[in-house]
Amino acid sequence: MKARYQKLNLNFKRPSGTSRGVLTTKETWYLILEKEGKRGIGECGILRGLSIDDRPDYEQKLQWLCEHIHKNPAFLFTELKEYPSIIFGLEMALKSLESEHPHILFPSLFTEGKKGIPINGLIWMGKKSFMKEQIQEKIKQGFSCIKLKIGAIDFEAEMELLRYTRKEFSANDIELRVDANGAFLPEEALEKLQRLSELNLHSIEQPIRQGQLQEMARLCEVTPLPIALDEELIGVFNTSDKEKLIQDINPQYIILKPSLIGGFQGMDEWISLANQNDTHWWITSALESNVGLNAIAQYTFLQGNTMPQGLGTGGLFTNNIESPLEVKGENLFYNPMQFWGINKHPF
Known part of the structure; x- marks a missing residue:
């Protein structure tokens, strides 16, 4: 078997704001395996400043994998333990x-x-006007579940946006989720959660910065609004540590992003632990191209989770790889009559 990799910078159609800054590009690497005339492709993508494997030696590790691809997969996965996005790309390519x-x-x-x-x-x-425009567009497209990223603009302005949406659409019409990306301070979080809960929201992702385990556990115990752990799962490699985290914090939800938590293996393990501890979950992409999104979507479908998943990111980039993935209304479909555009890229 031979292996090589190819880097691609994905360009956002429009700058996309988060509490960690505005995104204009997204780096990703494609792992290409070749054996007996067949080819397999996987995607290894990181989010700068967030992924645990956002390290100076990232490409060196990809090169190491290509040089050792002939070795036992179990050995490779063990050696890649601290590179969850490369694990995901290797799983996908195999x-x-x-x-x-x-x-x-x-x-x-x-x-x-x-x-x-x-x-x-x-x-x-x-800006508030831009966020309001997006909300109106998503509702027009037929979405009944909307997720808003909050924490970057003034909290009162965000509350006003949420009130506007709730005034127009009840909780029976639109499910509202918010993602703070750790923007709240521990001492102010409970008061903000109380105010947000008055708007009949579904949940809030990562209200405070990851790593503040005691504060997060206290919030999950007393919160009037269900809390979903997101960044909190990053960098937790051992099964015993994962189990301890869920049992100690006891969150209402966890959110699974395979590029950040170790691919299909990582998701399998977190889902099993969540189910054992009565914690609900859903799956979200981490801004992969359509190659990674395709793999995540196929895996997600087999899990039978009927909650809305976070898989609507395929249309974000100007130079994404054409794929059979299509969003119709509030559902993601795979159109088997649509061809892939892989051959247009230098793989």
Whole structure:
């Protein structure tokens, strides 16, 4: 077997704001495996400043993987333990190589185009007028679950936006989720959660910065608004540490992003632990291109989770790889009649 990798900078169609700054590009690397005339492709993508494997030696580790690709996969996965996005790319590429059709990793009614996956509409941070415009657009498109990123503009302005949405649409019409990306200070978080809860929101992701375990546990115990852990799962590698985190914090939800938590293996483990501890979960992309998003969507469909998932990111980039993934209303579908645009890229 031979392996190589190719880097691609994905360009956002419009600057996308988060509490950690405004995104204009997203780095990703494609891992290409070749064996006996067949080819498999996987995606290794990091989020600068967030991914635990955002390290100076990232490309060196990709090169190491290519040089050792002939070794036992179990050995490779062990050596890549602290590089969750490379693990995900390797898993993806191996499944692609083994598959009869290189982009069908998990055959199902989804890949046959017969069933879709409910997804949420994502609202990026920005000026109030821009966020309001996005909300109106998502509702017009047919979304009944909307996720707003908060924490970058004035909290009162964000509350006004949420009040506007709630005034126009009740909780029965629109499910509202918010993602603070750790923007609240521990001493102010409970008061803000109380105010947000009055708007009948579904949940809030990561209200305070990760790593403040005692404060997060206290919040989850007394919160009037369900809390979902997101960044908190990053960098937790051992099963015992994962179990301790869930049991100590006892969150209402956890959010799974395979590029950040170790691919399919990582998701399997977190889902099992969540189910054992009565913690609910859903799956979200981490701004992968359509190669990674395709793999995540196929895996997600097989889990049978009926909640809206965070998989509506395929249309964010100007230079994304054309794929059979299509958003219709509030569902993501795979159109088997649509061809992939892989050959347009230098793979």
